[in-house]
Amino acid sequence: MTGAVAAGAVAAGAGVAWWRLQPGAADDAAVQALWALSFQTPQGTALPLAAMRGRPLLMNFWATWCPPCVEEMPLLDGFFRQHSPKGWQVVGLAIDQPSAVRTFLARRPVTFPIGMAGLEGTELTKQLGNLTGGLPFTVVFGPDGAVRQRRMGRVSEADLAAWAQAS
Template sequence: MNPTTRRALAAALIIGVSAIAGYAGWRTQRHVDQATPAPKISDSALRQLMALQLPDSDGRPQALQQWQGKVLVINFWATWCPPCRKEMPLLDAAQRKWADKGVQIVGIGIDEADAIHNYAVTNKLAFPLLVGGAELVDLTVALGNAAQGLPFSVVIGPDGRVAQTKLGAFKDDALEKLLQELAPR
């Protein structure tokens, strides 16, 4: 193959890959920051979520069932995800404010145990960080995360029903308003 043909093929390949990446980015962005009130989630997916027992950042097993009856915000995240890390202070502030009002926030890391442990030690959050690993991506899809993006949150009311799912980080006072609506009075 001559040099001119190689350059033409390389240019075509770069253009093709760029087009595919651009399209994928556009499709993903369409799904980011979408909150879905009262989503249709199968009882099976919700049971599977609530049956999880995962190690916390110190390696101790924690069952999600221990928080049944509370408003439960389950946030799927990763240490390598910039929007996830940006959202953490908001979740921490919400946990500190709402803890005595029947709210529990739980972070489930789609990440390595060591990375989650180091993040927890460095950031000293008011809520537990559990180690979920990549095998939980399929569960997030069953819970409404068709784009398989992070962060992804599932908000469960004190009645045990899913009140909302959210792909993308909570912003401004959206979480605050939601917790005001759901928290026991």
């Protein structure tokens, strides 16, 4: 009997862990408000999200201190270079200090725009369905501005290929 109880506890724990890593529903009001936001780039220029509406957008929340975030950056950059001629946009929103982001990008440059979301970016990810506030967190928006996909954790080439094909 003890073994059955232990097995049940392990299964329940695994189920809770799986559930916590699944994106929740995005808040519709937050999605609409998102398009009015503007972020500062590490270079100090404005990055208005309204200018990105109308084409598919992959938005990735990341930080320099997050190993899976750092690991997926070349993959996201490759996706941007391959799919931007087809209308796709990619933006990275850093939940980090500007100086750390500038240092990181000097060592590992990317071709897609980066905005500084700061600690407020964590709250934005939660409004977009990131129940835990963990990183990396990726949201795909359709040309109409609606959320099409969300991924908590590192994206894969298969994710990116499926998202590109579905657009």
